[in-house]
Amino acid sequence: xxxxxxxxxxxxxxxxxxxxxxxxxxxxxxxxxxxxxxxxxxxxxxxxxxxxxxxxxxxxxxxxxxxxxxxxxxxxxxxxxxxxxxxxxxxxxxxxxxxxxxxxxxxxxxxxxxxxxxxxxxxxxxxxxxxxxxxxxxxxxxxxxxxxxxxxxxxxxxxxxxxxxxxxxxxxxxxxxxxxxxxxxxxxxxxxxxxxxxxxxxxxxxxxxxxxxxxxxxxxxxxxxxxxxxxxxxxxxxxxxxxxxxxxxxxx
Ligand SMILES: O=C(CO)COP(=O)(O)O
Numbered sequence: 001x002x003x004x005x006x007x008x009x010x011x012x013x014x015x016x017x018x019x020x021x022x023x024x025x026x027x028x029x030x031x032x033x034x035x036x037x038x039x040x041x042x043x044x045x046x047x048x049x050x051x052x053x054x055x056x057x058x059x060x061x062x063x064x065x066x067x068x069x070x071x072x073x074x075x076x077x078x079x080x081x082x083x084x085x086x087x088x089x090x091x092x093x094x095x096x097x098x099x100x101x102x103x104x105x106x107x108x109x110x111x112x113x114x115x116x117x118x119x120x121x122x123x124x125x126x127x128x129x130x131x132x133x134x135x136x137x138x139x140x141x142x143x144x145x146x147x148x149x150x151x152x153x154x155x156x157x158x159x160x161x162x163x164x165x166x167x168x169x170x171x172x173x174x175x176x177x178x179x180x181x182x183x184x185x186x187x188x189x190x191x192x193x194x195x196x197x198x199x200x201x202x203x204x205x206x207x208x209x210x211x212x213x214x215x216x217x218x219x220x221x222x223x224x225x226x227x228x229x230x231x232x233x234x235x236x237x238x239x240x241x242x243x244x245x246x247x248x249x250x251x252x
Contacts, residue, residue, distance in 0.1 A: 004230040008041035008165065008208060009248045010128060011238025012068060012096060017047050025054045025063075027241035031248075032063045038251040040231060044238065045096050045128075048082055055091020066094035066128070069102055072115035074123070084116075084123035094126040096233075098154050100171045110153030118156045121163065128165045128210070128233065129154050131192070135172035143184075144191055151195045161203035165210060166192060167233040173213025175235060182226050185211055189228035217246025224250050 011028075013021075025044060031037040045066035046054050055065045071081040087095055097120060098113030108116075113129065120127035131150035133143045147168070155166070168188055173179050180188075189209050196204030211223055212233030224232060224247075237243040 002227075003225060003251060004208070006208065006230065007224070007251055008043065008210070008231040009244075009251075010066065010094070010167075010210065010231070010233050011044040011244050012099070012212075012233055012235050013044065013046050013239060014068065014101070014235060015047060016239055017050055019050075021046075021239075022050065022053060022057065024239070024241045025057060028244060029058060029061045029063050031241070031245050032061055036249065037245055038249040040248055040251040042248050043094055045094070048087075051087065051092055052090040058091075064093040065091055066096065067092045067125075068096050068099070070095050070097065070116055070119055070123075070125075072112065072119045074119070084119040084125050088123045088125055092125060094128055094165070095120045096128045096130060096167075098130045098150075100130060100132055100169060100174065104171075110150055113154040114156055117154065117159070117164070121156070121160065126163045126165060128167050130167045130169050130212070130233070132169040132171050132213070138170065138172065143188065147188060147192065148195055151192055152199065155196065155199055157199060159200055159207070161200055161206040165208045166196070167210040167212050168192060169212035169233060175214070177214050179214050179219060179223065182222060185223065185229065186226050189226065193228050215247060217243060220247040220250045
C-alpha cells in the first residue's frame with residue numbers, strides 16, 4: 001500500500017453553506033498557501049449560490065471550486081437548472097455528476113449521468129463521476145456487477161483520463177459512519193481500473209479514482225493508502241476547514 005502519486009481530495013458541501021461559510025473556504029485557502037493542506041490537489045464543491053464568490057476569493061490559490069451537478073444542455077428552458085458552461089463562467093473547475101443523492105432523489109440514470117459528464121468536458125470542467133452500490137446490492141453479492149454497469153454506462157467513451165475523475169461511494173457508507181473493509185475498497189477500485197481500461201484504451205489507468213463515504217481525519221490515512229485510491233470525496237467532514245484539513249494533511 002502506498003499513496004497515489006497524483007492525489008486529490010474533494011469536499012462536497014451538499015445543500016449546506018451560507019455566506020458565513022466562506023470563512024471556511026478562506027481557511028482552506030490559507031492552509032493551501034502555507035503547505036498545511038498537504039501534498040495533494042484540493043477542491044471544494046460548494047452550493048451553486050456560493051461558487052462565484054468562493055472562486056473570486058481564490059485567484060492565485062491552488063484551491064479549486066467545483067459544482068455539485070450540471071444540466072446536460074448548455075442553455076435553454078430548464079427552470080432551476082444550471083449548465084456546465086454557467087459553472088465554468090462562475091469560476092468552477094470541476095463538477096460532481098451522478099452522485100447517489102441525485103440518482104435517488106432526481107431519478108438520474110446512467111445515461112443522464114453520461115450526458116452530464118460530456119457536458120462538463122465540453123465546458124472545460126473536470127467531471128467527478130460517482131458510482132456506488134446500495135446495501136441491498138452489496139448483501140446480494142451484486143456490487144461488482146452494479147459498479148461495472150455504472151462505469152460502462154456513465155463514463156463517456158473517449159473521456160480524457162487526465163480530466164475525468166471517478167468517485168466510488170458505496171451508498172450505505174454515505175453519512176452513516178460505516179466504511180467498507182480495506183479489502184473491499186481495494187477490490188472495487190482495482191475492478192474499476194480494469195473496467196476503465198476497456199473504455200478508455202488510451203489511458204484508463206491514469207484516471208483517478210476517489211473513495212467517498214464517511215471519510216474523516218481518523219480513518220483517512222488507512223483509506224487513502226489503499227492501492228488504486230487516488231484521493232477522497234468528503235461530505236460531512238468537509239464543512240469545517242479544520243476537519244477537512246485533517247484529511248488533506250494525510251498527504252505529507
Ligand atoms: O456523499 C459523500 C460525498 O459526496 C460522502 O458523504 P459523507 O462524507 O458525509 O459520508
